[in-house]
Amino acid sequence: xxxxxxxxxxxxxxxxxxxxxxxxxxxxxxxxxxxxxxxxxxxxxxxxxxxxxxxxxxxxxxxxxxxxxxxxxxxxxxxxxxxxxxxxxxxxxxxxxxxxxxxxxxxxxxxxxxxxxxxxxxxxxxxxxxxxxxxxxxxxxxxxxxxxxxxxxxxxxxxxxxxxxxxxxxxxxxxxxxxxxxxxxxxxxxxxxxxxxxxxxxxxxxxxxxxxxxxxxxxxxxxxxxxxxxxxxxxxxxxxxxxxxxxxxxxxxxxxxxxxxxxxxxxxxxxxxxxxxxxxxxxxxxxxxxxxxxxxxxxxxxxxxxxxxxxxxxxxxxxxxxxxxxxxxxxxxxxxxxxxxxxxxxxxxxxxxxxxxxxxxxxxxxxxxxxxxxxxxxxxxxxxxxxxxxxxxxxxxxxxxxxxxxxxxxxxxxxxxxxxxxxxxxxxxxxxxxxxxxxxxxxxxxxxxx
Numbered sequence: 001x002x003x004x005x006x007x008x009x010x011x012x013x014x015x016x017x018x019x020x021x022x023x024x025x026x027x028x029x030x031x032x033x034x035x036x037x038x039x040x041x042x043x044x045x046x047x048x049x050x051x052x053x054x055x056x057x058x059x060x061x062x063x064x065x066x067x068x069x070x071x072x073x074x075x076x077x078x079x080x081x082x083x084x085x086x087x088x089x090x091x092x093x094x095x096x097x098x099x100x101x102x103x104x105x106x107x108x109x110x111x112x113x114x115x116x117x118x119x120x121x122x123x124x125x126x127x128x129x130x131x132x133x134x135x136x137x138x139x140x141x142x143x144x145x146x147x148x149x150x151x152x153x154x155x156x157x158x159x160x161x162x163x164x165x166x167x168x169x170x171x172x173x174x175x176x177x178x179x180x181x182x183x184x185x186x187x188x189x190x191x192x193x194x195x196x197x198x199x200x201x202x203x204x205x206x207x208x209x210x211x212x213x214x215x216x217x218x219x220x221x222x223x224x225x226x227x228x229x230x231x232x233x234x235x236x237x238x239x240x241x242x243x244x245x246x247x248x249x250x251x252x253x254x255x256x257x258x259x260x261x262x263x264x265x266x267x268x269x270x271x272x273x274x275x276x277x278x279x280x281x282x283x284x285x286x287x288x289x290x291x292x293x294x295x296x297x298x299x300x301x302x303x304x305x306x307x308x309x310x311x312x313x314x315x316x317x318x319x320x321x322x323x324x325x326x327x328x329x330x331x332x333x334x335x336x337x338x339x340x341x342x343x344x345x346x347x348x349x350x351x352x353x354x355x356x357x358x359x360x361x362x363x364x365x366x367x368x369x370x371x372x373x374x375x376x377x378x379x380x381x382x383x384x385x386x387x388x389x390x391x392x393x394x395x396x397x398x399x400x401x402x403x404x405x406x407x408x409x410x411x412x413x414x415x416x417x418x419x420x421x422x423x424x425x426x427x428x429x430x431x432x433x434x435x436x437x438x439x440x441x442x443x444x445x446x447x448x449x450x
Contacts, residue, residue, distance in 0.1 A: 004105060006093040008072075011116065012039050013080070013089040042077035042090045048106055051075040053098035074099035076106070078113035082121060091116055144245070149229065151239040152199045154178050166222070166246055168215030179242075184211035184219055194226070198240050204228040209247065221251040266316055267323030269344070270337035278335040278347055279397045286391050293349045293390050294357055297404035298326075298364070300342040301382035301416045310379070317374055318381060325367050329360070345401070361385050361419040369417070384411040385419035393422050403427075 041059065042049040051057055054073050077092035091113045146167070147160040155178055159171040167174075167182070183191045187210035197203045206226045211219045224244045228237050262274035270278065282293045300322065307315040319342065326336045326344060335347040348360060364383060371378035386408030394400045407422040414420070 004076075004093045004109070006074075006095050006099075008094040010039075010092045010094070011080075011089060012043075012092070013120075038072065038075040038077060038094070039090055039092065042075075042079070042092065043087065046079060046087075048079075048109060049075070049077045050101050050106065052100065055098070071096065073097050074101075076101050076109055078109045080113055080117045080120060082117070082124075088117075088120065146244040147241065148174075148179070148244065149239060149241045150179070152237060154180065154195050154199060157239070166220070166244065167212060179212075182213045184213070187211060198226055198228055199237075201228075201237060209251075212244075220246055221248045223247045264323075264338040267320050267338050269323050269327065270335055272337070272339050275335060275337035275339065275345055275347070276397055279400070282347055282349060283390065283395055283397065283400075286395060291350060292392075293347055295388045295390065295400045295404045296346040296348065296361070296364075297386045297388075297401070297408040298344040298346065299384050299408055299412065300368070301384055301412075303342040303381050306379060306381065310374075314374055314379070318372055318379060321372050322368060322381070322383075325370075326364065329363055329367060345404070357387055357389075357421075358419075361387065365417060365419070382417035384408055384416050386411055386422065387419060388422040 038049070038051060038054075051059075052074060054071070054075065072094045074095040074097065075092060076094075077090045079087045080089035080091055082088045091109065093109065144162055144165075145160075146162040147158075148156050149158040150156045155176060156174055159174040161171055163169050163171050163174055180188060180192055180195065191208060191210050194206055194208050198206060204227065207223065208226070209221060209223050212222050213219055222244050224242045226240050226242045228240050230236060231238055262271060262277070263269065264271045279295070286292055303315065303318070306318055319338070322344070323336070323338060326346070330336055330346065330348070331350075333349050337345050339345050348357070364385065368381065368383040371380050373379070386404045386406065388394065388400045388404035388407060390400055393403045403422040406426045407420045410426050411418050411420040420426075
C-alpha cells in the first residue's frame with residue numbers, strides 16, 4: 001500500500017457463511033507465507049494488531065515455508081466494524097522485513113479502516129435496498145392485484161402487469177397518468193379527498209372502494225389499500241403504494257342482498273320495509289312544506305276464489321302481473337309496494353287535486369279488471385281502493401296507512417271494484433258497527449288474502 005510503502009495490503013471480509021478476500025499487493029499474494037496466522041489473530045482482537053518482527057514474536061511459530069515463498073515479518077491489521085461494533089473484516093498491511101509502525105501510522109490505518117467500514121456499510125445498505133426492491137417487484141408482478149406506486153403529485157410511476165387483467169391496459173400505458181382520471185364521477189370527490197389526505201400527511205394508510213373505468217369503457221368496482229411510502233431514512237414522504245383488486249362480484253352480491261331486503265320476492269315491488277322508508281321520507285318533505293301526497297291502499301277482489309279454484313301457483317302469476325300493471329301506471333317518483341297477500345299500497349307524490357287522484361284510481365281499476373290469460377284461460381279480478389291524503393288525513397305513517405285502510409273497507413262495503421277517500425266519519429262508523437262485516441276487517445295492514 002503506497003500510503004505505508006508496504007508491498008502487501010489485504011482486506012479480509014467475513015459474511016454469514018464464509019471468509020472471502022479482496023487483495024491488493026505489489027507482489028502476488030501466494031508468494032507470501034503465513035499471512036493467515038496474522039489474520040486469524042487480528043480477527044479475535046478489537047484493537048489494531050501490530051507485529052513489528054514475527055521472527056522474534058513467540059505468538060507466531062510458522063512451520064517451514066514452501067520453497068520459493070517469502071515469510072511475512074511485519075504485520076499491522078485494523079478491524080473493520082459494522083454498526084454496533086460488530087467485526088466484519090480486517091484491513092492489513094504487511095512486509096517481508098521487520099518494520100517500525102509509529103503512532104501516526106497506526107492512526108492512519110485506523111482512519112483508513114473507518115473509511116472502508118463506511119463504504120462497506122453503504123454497499124451493504126445499497127445491496128439490501130436492491131434485494132428488497134427486487135423482492136417487492138417480484139411480489140407485485142406475481143400478484144393478481146394491480147399494484148401501483150405514485151409520487152405525491154398522485155402521478156403513477158410504477159404499475160404492475162395485473163393492470164392488463166383488471167383494466168385492460170398495458171402497465172406502461174398507465175405510467176404517468178393519475179388514478180383520479182379513471183374514477184367514476186360519483187366517487188371522484190371522496191377519492192380526491194382521500195388522496196389529498198395521504199399526500200399531505202394527514203393519514204398514512206387507508207382503504208377505499210370506488211369504480212374504475214376500463215379501457216373498453218365499462219366500469220368495475222375496486223378496493224384499493226393505500227400506504228404512504230417514505231425515503232430510506234423514513235423521514236420524508238415520497239408517495240404512496242396501492243394494491244387494487246376487483247370487487248365487482250362482491251358489490252353485485254351486496255346490492256342484490258340489499259335489494260332483496262327491501263323488495264317483495266314475488267313481484268319485485270317495494271316490501272313493507274321499503275314502503276315505510278319512502279313514506280317517512282314523504283312525510284318529512286310534507287312537514288317542510290314541499291308538497292302533499294296520497295296513500296292508496298289496494299286489495300284485490302275475487303282473488304281468494306282464484307287461489308281456491310286454480311291453486312297458489314296461478315295466484316302467484318296473477319299477483320306478479322298485477323304488480324307489473326301497477327308499476328306501468330305510476331311515475332318513477334311514485335312508490336308501489338306489495339304489503340302482504342293480495343294487498344298493495346301506493347304513494348303518489350307531487351301536486352295533488354281530487355281530479356288527479358280520481359283519474360289514477362279509475363285507471364287502476366280499469367287496468368286490473370282486464371283479463372289475465374293463463375294456460376289459455378282468462379282470469380278476471382277486480383280491485384278496491386282506499387285513499388288517505390297528506391297532510392289532511394295525517395302526518396305519521398301509522399295514521400295514514402290506517403286511514404287509507406278504513407277507506408278501503410268502505411269501498412269494499414259499498415260494492416267493491418271502486419274507491420273511497422278517507423273521511424273521519426268512517427272511523428266512528430266502524431266503531432259503532434263492531435259486529436258488521438266491514439268492522440270485522442282489521443284496519444291494520446293485512447297479510448292474508450280475503
